[in-house]
Amino acid sequence: MNRLNILTCFFGVFLSINSVVAVAEEPIKPVTIIPYDRDKAAIGKLLFADVRLSGNDSLSCASCHILDQGGDDNVARSIGINGKPSKRNSPTVFNTGFNFLQLWDGRADSLEQQVKGVITSKAVMGMESWDDTVEKIAGIEQYNQAFQEVYGKPIEAKHIQEVIAEYERSLVLVNSPFDQYLNGDESAISDTAKTGYALFKSYGCISCHQGVNVGGNMFQKIGVLKDINLRDPNDVDLGRHNITGNEWDKRVFKVPSLRLVVQTAPYFHDGSVKTLRDAIDIMTEYQLGRKVPDEHKTAIMEFLATLPGELPTEAK
Amino acid sequence: MRTALLLILLVIVGGVGVGSLIYKNNLEDSENARTHVLASLSQIKHIDSLINTQMLESRYGLRVDYDELAQLITQIKREVSELDTTLLVEPASVDNSIRIALDNIKEQLTLKIDVIENFKSHNSVLRNSIKYAPVLGDSIIEELSVTNNEAAQDLKVINNALYRWALYGSKKEATIIQDNSTVVIDLIPKVENSIALIEYSTHVTAVIEEQEKTQRYITNALAIPLVSTVGQLETVYAGYYMTVLKSLERDRLYVMGYALFALLVAVYLGVMLRKSYQALKGRDEYRSQQISVAYRHVGYADNHVGTVKGAFYSIKEILLFLDGIYLETKKQSHDPKKMSQLLSKAIKKYRHLDKQNTIDETDELLEKSNHNLEKASTLIKNLMAS
Numbered sequence: 150m151n152r153l154n155i156l157t158c159f160f161g162v163f164l165s166i167n168s169v170v171a172v173a174e175e176p177i178k179p180v181t182i183i184p185y186d187r188d189k190a191a192i193g194k195l196l197f198a199d200v201r202l203s204g205n206d207s208l209s210c211a212s213c214h215i216l217d218q219g220g221d222d223n224v225a226r227s228i229g230i231n232g233k234p235s236k237r238n239s240p241t242v243f244n245t246g247f248n249f250l251q252l253w254d255g256r257a258d259s260l261e262q263q264v265k266g267v268i269t270s271k272a273v274m275g276m277e278s279w280d281d282t283v284e285k286i287a288g289i290e291q292y293n294q295a296f297q298e299v300y301g302k303p304i305e306a307k308h309i310q311e312v313i314a315e316y317e318r319s320l321v322l323v324n325s326p327f328d329q330y331l332n333g334d335e336s337a338i339s340d341t342a343k344t345g346y347a348l349f350k351s352y353g354c355i356s357c358h359q360g361v362n363v364g365g366n367m368f369q370k371i372g373v374l375k376d377i378n379l380r381d382p383n384d385v386d387l388g389r390h391n392i393t394g395n396e397w398d399k400r401v402f403k404v405p406s407l408r409l410v411v412q413t414a415p416y417f418h419d420g421s422v423k424t425l426r427d428a429i430d431i432m433t434e435y436q437l438g439r440k441v442p443d444e445h446k447t448a449i450m451e452f453l454a455t456l457p458g459e460l461p462t463e464a465k
Numbered sequence: 466m467r468t469a470l471l472l473i474l475l476v477i478v479g480g481v482g483v484g485s486l487i488y489k490n491n492l493e494d495s496e497n498a499r500t501h502v503l504a505s506l507s508q509i510k511h512i513d514s515l516i517n518t519q520m521l522e523s524r525y526g527l528r529v530d531y532d533e534l535a536q537l538i539t540q541i542k543r544e545v546s547e548l549d550t551t552l553l554v555e556p557a558s559v560d561n562s563i564r565i566a567l568d569n570i571k572e573q574l575t576l577k578i579d580v581i582e583n584f585k586s587h588n589s590v591l592r593n594s595i596k597y598a599p600v601l602g603d604s605i606i607e608e609l610s611v612t613n614n615e616a617a618q619d620l621k622v623i624n625n626a627l628y629r630w631a632l633y634g635s636k637k638e639a640t641i642i643q644d645n646s647t648v649v650i651d652l653i654p655k656v657e658n659s660i661a662l663i664e665y666s667t668h669v670t671a672v673i674e675e676q677e678k679t680q681r682y683i684t685n686a687l688a689i690p691l692v693s694t695v696g697q698l699e700t701v702y703a704g705y706y707m708t709v710l711k712s713l714e715r716d717r718l719y720v721m722g723y724a725l726f727a728l729l730v731a732v733y734l735g736v737m738l739r740k741s742y743q744a745l746k747g748r749d750e751y752r753s754q755q756i757s758v759a760y761r762h763v764g765y766a767d768n769h770v771g772t773v774k775g776a777f778y779s780i781k782e783i784l785l786f787l788d789g790i791y792l793e794t795k796k797q798s799h800d801p802k803k804m805s806q807l808l809s810k811a812i813k814k815y816r817h818l819d820k821q822n823t824i825d826e827t828d829e830l831l832e833k834s835n836h837n838l839e840k841a842s843t844l845i846k847n848l849m850a851s
């Protein structure tokens with residue numbers, strides 16, 4: 150009996166140590182492809198770039214998510230169908246399949262919901278309604294035929310939302326230098342980038358920007374350790390509070406992914422920060438309660454530059 | 466008659482078949498739905514326990530990213546959403562107690578997700594400060610130990626507590642940190658490197674506040690009765706399923722009753738059919754008999770008519786002979802002897818032609834023939850009328 154107890158104890162200790170070792174891995178994981186339906190994604194690709202998906206045939210999804218410019222439009226706030234800038238900065242479309250929720254305030258549970266909201270948003274794509282959208286798309290023989298082949302029935306709103314979401318799921322950038330480094334290739338990134346990664350972890354950036362997408366899996370209040378009003382008193386965007394109404398959700402936003410951060414300036418929900426160096430400054434000061442020397446920022450930026458991967462051939 | 470019987474039989478057998486099929490399908494559908502619902506509920510409970518484990522691991526720094534936790538939340542939301550769809554498709558949606566129990570699960574899940582998201586945010590701040598504050602504290606203590614050793618020793622208490630808290634996360638360390646936090650604030654005006662001390666103070670405060678908050682979020686998350694609401698739905702659904710089973714049992718009895726009734730009807734129809742066949746057979750025999758009698762009467766009549774017809778031929782021949790006698794008699798009218806011979810010849814001839822005396826019976830024969838025909842006609846009319 151005693152032996153059995155000792156064995157059980159050892160086994161328990163072994164398991165505990167094992168689990169501690171297992172979880173004490175790197176907080177950033179390499180990107181892997183998200184499974185998606187290629188036939189649906191093929192239609193989604195066409196629709197993504199089709200201006201007929203907007204109310205006045207002037208905008209497409211690709212207007213604000215330019216694939217060869219980091220998947221965003223590199224302006225502070227995108228211009229919507231009415232010619233006015235939208236409320237928030239357009240994030241990159243790459244790797245969005247990894248985000249736990251979509252949009253800055255997380256009001257879309259899925260990519261399908263995000264598409265659903267954006268197409269009929271008066272400030273963005275400006276379609277009257279989803280009935281109108283379906284009617285318009287169904288009136289185009291090319292789509293009619295393509296949807297018929299994939300779904301075997303007349304086009305429905307959810308089909309349009311699904312194909313675009315499937316296409317977005319295909320937009321995953323893999324095999325970045327940093328992912329190669331994580332997979333064991335020590336020479337994939339420079340020593341400065343390695344130092345940058347160590348600093349990224351030690352300064353605590355990693356506490357929010359972690360996981361496969363280096364962010365995109367949690368909310369965080371902007372101005373955790375220092376009142377953000379000190380930076381910009383005119384910023385009155387209350388973020389997730391607008392959705393939930395909860396007091397504690399004031400100025401809470403989804404933590405953005407940093408995978409494409411070096412290609413997607415300007416930064417923050419309102420695009421108010423022009424350079425990455427400034428963004429690091431603000432984040433470390435207001436979120437981490439730290440002042441970071443310039444050489445550290447340089448190293449962190451070099452690390453961040455190793456994060457973007459490449460689009461797999463089959464998704465191009 | 467026969468077609469009608471077959472049609473009735475077809476309706477009965479078809480009814481039993483369709484009834485059995487509907488019963489079988491309903492039973493299968495209900496069992497499938499039940500399996501799906503129970504699997505979903507079990508999965509929800511399982512994911513919920515994984516979420517709780519992940520939260521605790523994140524709280525104590527054993528988990529360094531939130532990807533898996535985020536995926537579990539997505540999964541549990543999907544499970545509840547699919548459960549909603551299943552119950553909406555099922556007639557269970559009309560069962561108010563199921564609807565209430567499901568709404569309760571959704572409400573508890575929304576609450577729990579809200580708490581978890583808050584936990585993640587605050588836990589990130591806590592993890593950041595708990596990692597940084599002791600390191601920063603060490604450098605401040607090192608500097609202070611040269612100029613103000615007493616203050617350095619005071620800071621050591623709090624800093625060691627920070628280390629221990631980072632390692633074990635016990636409440637004792639949390640109390641020490643909290644009790645000594647004013648030491649840091651009091652020191653700020655007394656030291657040269659106040660910026661570092663302010664930074665340290667900020668992080669110590671963050672540790673105190675965030676550890677309280679994260680602890681509260683964990684307690685709240687674990688206290689949210691998601692599993693018990695799932696249990697409620699299980700109970701309510703089990704009750705609903707019993708009513709479904711009872712209803713199906715009633716349907717089964719209906720089908721069996723209908724089958725029994727159909728069997729009785731089929732037996733009754735069989736007996737009736739047999740009786741009908743026997744009666745038809747008897748009537749057929751009677752008709753054949755009557756037809757044969759009628760045919761016999763027609764035969765008699767035909768014979769009589771044939772006899773009469775022979776008599777008519779004899780009469781015709783006699784008349785022709787008499788015509789010849791008359792012409793000769795006319796010539797021999799003056800010779801009585803010849804006349805007598807001719808008369809004798811005529812009588813002989815008559816007797817020869819009417820050996821059977823039919824000519825005298827012609828009327829009688831015709832009357833008999835008519836009588837036979839009338840009889841045959843009556844028989845046929847009766848048969849036709851029957």
